[in-house]
Amino acid sequence: MGVRRLERSARRVLDRLHEQVGAAGLIAAAAIPGLGAVVDQHTAAVRDILTVGVESGAVVVAGSVLLAGYAQGVLDHLRESDRPLRVPADPIGWLHADWVSVRLLAVCALAKDLRPGRPVGSTGNLPSLA
Numbered sequence: 001m002g003v004r005r006l007e008r009s010a011r012r013v014l015d016r017l018h019e020q021v022g023a024a025g026l027i028a029a030a031a032i033p034g035l036g037a038v039v040d041q042h043t044a045a046v047r048d049i050l051t052v053g054v055e056s057g058a059v060v061v062a063g064s065v066l067l068a069g070y071a072q073g074v075l076d077h078l079r080e081s082d083r084p085l086r087v088p089a090d091p092i093g094w095l096h097a098d099w100v101s102v103r104l105l106a107v108c109a110l111a112k113d114l115r116p117g118r119p120v121g122s123t124g125n126l127p128s129l130a
Contacts, residue, residue: 003062010068014111017071021087021101022108028091029105035094042106046070063114071107074100 029039050066078085078100087101088094097105 007062007064010062010064013068013072014064014107017104018108018111020085021104022112024091025088025094025097025101025105026108026112028088028094029109031091032095038102039106039109042103043109046103046106046110064111067107067111067114071104074103074107 025039029036046067050063050070075085083100085100085104086098088097094101094105
């Protein structure tokens with residue numbers, strides 16, 4: 001698969017994830033300080049996971065591809081465990097969201113700041129928490 005096609009495919013995965021999890025979750029995280037802090041911690045963890053994986057390899061990969069691959073891995077794990085994705089229906093529900101939902105929300109938080117074709121080669125190339 002060509003690089004551009006791979007990036008388009010990754011962006012579609014991230015766009016679907018944003019529709020399913022990110023749209024409401026990011027609004028809730030911005031409105032509820034405690035939730036925002038939890039999402040920030042998950043965002044930092046995802047950034048660290050992806051950075052370590054990239055730094056240990058010799059290939060430069062677009063951030064969207066890395067994030068989509070990570071998100072797809074989380075979703076695949078849910079599917080293999082026969083567990084549904086439980087996305088809270090309202091902002092208050094996000095206060096009691098499970099680990100998977102918050103982790104995927106963190107992926108959405110990172111993805112919203114990525115530009116198409118932007119490579120990820122170190123922590124500095126991933127969007128900051130600020």
